[in-house]
Amino acid sequence: MTRPTADTPAVHILHENEEWIPPLAAALDAAGVAHREWPLTGGSIDLSAEPPHGVFWSRLSASSHTRGHEHAKEQARAVLRWLESWGRRVVNGSRAVELEVSKAAQYTALRAAGFEVPHTVVVFGTGDLKARARELPLPFITKHNQGGKGLGVRRFDTLAEFDAYVDGPEFEHPVDGITLLQEYVVTAAPFVTRAEFVGGRFVYAVEVDTSAGSFELCPAEACAVPEPGAVAEPAGLFRERVEVSAEHPLVVALEAFLAEQGVEVAGVEFFETADGRTLPYDINTNTNYSPDVEAVTSRSAAAALARFLGAELAAVSAVAA
Incomplete structure (x- = not known):
């Protein structure tokens, strides 16, 4: 880890799951970006005290309560509002948190922006x-x-x-x-697609094979919920969808949507249905960039993220100098 001193501007990673940090920290280290972790698992803040300098990246997960961190959502809300009130540079701030923790918020925002979503x-x-x-x-x-x-x-x-x-x-x-x-949606083929965005810009799209019922988040026939005790084989589940590019109409529309919602880092999942619809159904603002996914792509979202955060930190540091 690049270890900044206490008064050195750094990228602060707000999170509640240590298991997700190593690949992200490795990308930041490779890019020479100073970073610290900010656990959303307790502690305290003085609202009248000035926060540290740097860039603050929220990685709050909607599933935090399943790891014993049932109050991480409320802590993130308070900390991010505090940081924003002091004018700190926040990536995936308080507006993004509200989308992360509510699928109802996601669907209503997507529908209002002109996307078709599952009923x-x-x-x-x-x-x-x-x-x-x-x-x-x-x-x-x-x-x-x-x-x-x-x-x-x-x-x-x-x-x-x-x-x-x-x-x-x-x-x-x-x-x-x-x-x-x-x-319950029937897909045209047994896969769903996840499009990754960093800095509000498209990086790549990955097809996820759901023929074995391994993609349990998907509300579709192809994404059947696994039987109890079933274990999905990770090999061969992913391939890059090179035909889904930055010029793809859905990607262009999603970039505009994410910008309007204040979401800068995201993985948006969608599927194409047997009756001809294209439905976004999940917005993830805490993307992990698993090695299995990154291995099948021609581009690295983790590296893109490190470059983006590094550039934001350099801009903040230049202003503070």
């Missing part, structure tokens, strides 16, 4: 679940509003099956009390 009913608590489920065609799926890791994703082929789930001990209560009922 989704948002249910608060459990009282309306059964009644609203009867408004959807069968089959349908459930998922958690604050999700990630396939939280709450289940397919239901009958209303009797769904009613028993809602009333039974296996019901998965979402951390924010919000369950999504969503159309």
Whole structure:
């Protein structure tokens, strides 16, 4: 790690999961970018005190509560508002956090911007679940509003099956009390696509093979939720979609959308359906750039990220000098 002194401007990585940091830190080290970690797992801040100098990059994950960090979302909100109030350079700031932790926020923002999204009913608590489920065609799926890791994703082929789930001990209560009922989409082919953006610009698109039911976040027939105990083989799951370029109409539209939402680093997942639709269904503002994905691409999003953060840090340091 490039270790800055206490008063040296640095890239501060706000996160709650140590396991995600090594590849990102390695890219920053390779680019010679000074960086520190800022755990979203406790501590304190003085709102009247000036924050340290540098660039602050938020990597809050919607699934933080599954790792015992149920208050990371609230900590990120407070810290980012504090940093922004002092005029600090924040990458994926407070507006991005609200998209990260709410699929309802993602879908409403995407729809307002002109994108088609999966038909989704948002249910608060459990009282309306059964009644609203009867408004959807069968089959349908459930998922958690604050999700990630396939939280709450289940397919239901009958209303009797769904009613028993809602009333039974296996019901998965979402951390924010919000369950999504969503159309079950049939994809044209057994894959989904994830487009990566750094600094608001497209880097690459990766096709994810879902034929074995390995992509559990996807609300589509091709993305069947794995059976209990099933283990997906990582080999061969990814390939770069070179035909999805910076000039692709969806990519151009997504760049404009991310800029409007204040999201500078993102992975946007979408699928092409059997009935001819292209549906974005998940916006990830905490992209990890796994080695398996980076190995099949002609470009490195991790390296692009390090260059972007390094350039932002250099600009901040020049102003402070």
